[in-house]
Amino acid sequence: MPRPNFDRFKLDRFTLAMLATVAVASLLPCSGAAAQAFGHVTHAAICLLFFLHGARLPREAVVAGIVHWRLHLTVLLCTFLLFPVLGLALRPALEPLMTPELYVGILFLCMLPSTVQSSIAFTAAARGNVPAAICSASASNLLGIALTPLLVGLFVAGHAGGGGMGDAALKIALQLLLPFAAGQVARRWIGPWVARHQKLARAVDQGAILLVVYTAFSEAVVQGVWTRLTPGALAGLLLVNAVLLALVLGTTAWLGRRLGFGRADRIAIVFCGSKKSLASGVPMAKVLFAGGALGGVILPLMLFHQLQLMACAVLAQRYAAAGGKAAEVKA
Numbered sequence: 001m002p003r004p005n006f007d008r009f010k011l012d013r014f015t016l017a018m019l020a021t022v023a024v025a026s027l028l029p030c031s032g033a034a035a036q037a038f039g040h041v042t043h044a045a046i047c048l049l050f051f052l053h054g055a056r057l058p059r060e061a062v063v064a065g066i067v068h069w070r071l072h073l074t075v076l077l078c079t080f081l082l083f084p085v086l087g088l089a090l091r092p093a094l095e096p097l098m099t100p101e102l103y104v105g106i107l108f109l110c111m112l113p114s115t116v117q118s119s120i121a122f123t124a125a126a127r128g129n130v131p132a133a134i135c136s137a138s139a140s141n142l143l144g145i146a147l148t149p150l151l152v153g154l155f156v157a158g159h160a161g162g163g164g165m166g167d168a169a170l171k172i173a174l175q176l177l178l179p180f181a182a183g184q185v186a187r188r189w190i191g192p193w194v195a196r197h198q199k200l201a202r203a204v205d206q207g208a209i210l211l212v213v214y215t216a217f218s219e220a221v222v223q224g225v226w227t228r229l230t231p232g233a234l235a236g237l238l239l240v241n242a243v244l245l246a247l248v249l250g251t252t253a254w255l256g257r258r259l260g261f262g263r264a265d266r267i268a269i270v271f272c273g274s275k276k277s278l279a280s281g282v283p284m285a286k287v288l289f290a291g292g293a294l295g296g297v298i299l300p301l302m303l304f305h306q307l308q309l310m311a312c313a314v315l316a317q318r319y320a321a322a323g324g325k326a327a328e329v330k331a
């Protein structure tokens with residue numbers, strides 16, 4: 001009998017780095033002048049992150065994919081309608097399992113855009129419609145810069161920091177949208193260089209996220225987050241994330257079949273419509289929840305990020321295997 005393969009469930013290096021960052025922030029939190037200095041560095045790193053996102057995003061792929069509007073509309077509705085509806089509808093069952101700030105984190109998670117790189121990678125591994133995945137994931141991230149602050153302002157306004165939805169939208173535009181637009185403008189000159197240095201761009205992405213995680217959890221530790229967060233609350237959060245992910249994966253798969261999409265399109269819908277972006281979510285949380293319980297808000301997103309990677313890795317392998325068998329039968 002073959003031995004089970006557990007490699008797909010191993011934590012990747014970035015997840016381990018996040019866990020280590022949380023541990024360092026718990027033991028050596030920054031405060032006072034050091035926290036202000038880290039805040040300035042983090043702000044610059046986030047601007048650089050979105051500048052490089054703009055420089056990497058191929059406008060040609062977006063324009064070419066617009067014609068497949070039914071698929072893109074389905075993905076966007078799953079990302080910005082299905083997720084928030086589930087987060088709000090499950091509130092009576094969720095609130096007894098977690099603290100109020102963790103539930104706010106679940107709602108914020110539900111209002112984020114989809115991932116780009118992993119959505120495309122899993123769609124390709126599962127033999128799905130890769131051009132459609134590129135367009136859908138890119139459109140989700142672009143629209144998320146405007147839609148996520150709007151949804152947070154409508155449904156989580158009492159917990160967001162700063163000066164209200166208008167002030168948060170302005171901060172999002174200055175810190176995220178403006179660097180992204182500058183990257184798009186500079187793409188004609190630096191696009192090929194960025195494409196040749198993907199490892200450097202990935203390091204900037206991950207470094208910016210780790211900086212935000214460190215500063216957020218430092219602030220949370222100073223405020224006493226670990227004295228309020230019990231092991232039972234963490235276990236409840238893991239359960240909620242797993243149930244939420246299972247519901248969305250099942251719904252996206254059902255919608256793809258119900259709406260008559262082909263197999264390759266259904267795969268793109270499942271992988272683009274079921275995931276949430278850590279790279280966009282953490283910087284947005286820093287802006288939208290400034291002065292609030294930021295550590296508790298981003299914790300659900302960090303856990304969901306790892307769960308979605310493990311679940312989609314298994315799902316992509318099964319889609320690929322099923323596609324290979326179908327091709328053999330057809331041949």
